[in-house]
Amino acid sequence: MTTENPCWIKSSYSQNGGQCVEVAANLASHGIVPVRDSKDPHGPALSFDASAWSAFVAGVKAGELGA
Structure with a gap:
């Protein structure tokens, strides 16, 4: 693992729906x-x-994962 701190970002497509x-x-x-999970910033991360x-x-960008 690294000692560098994570710089968390959320997609610009995200809305305030909590998902x-x-x-x-x-x-x-x-x-x-x-x-x-953006709702639990102190919880676990994968x-x-x-x-x-x-x-x-x-x-995702190529649309290979379906909707």
């Missing part, structure tokens, strides 16, 4: 991308391998 996640993309250069996260985002 949002936050991502600390600044840690991707360290090989991980933490994701957490950490994904940076390449897996990139593949997930690419699949």
Whole structure:
């Protein structure tokens, strides 16, 4: 793990409906991308391998995951 602090961001597509996640993309250069529930910022975060996260985002953008 890194000593760098996560810089949490929320998608610009998120609205205030409470169904949002936050991502600390600044840690991707360290090989991980933490994701957490924006309603529980002090709760647990899941950490994904940076390449897996990139593949997930690419699949979302390409519409491969359905609705």
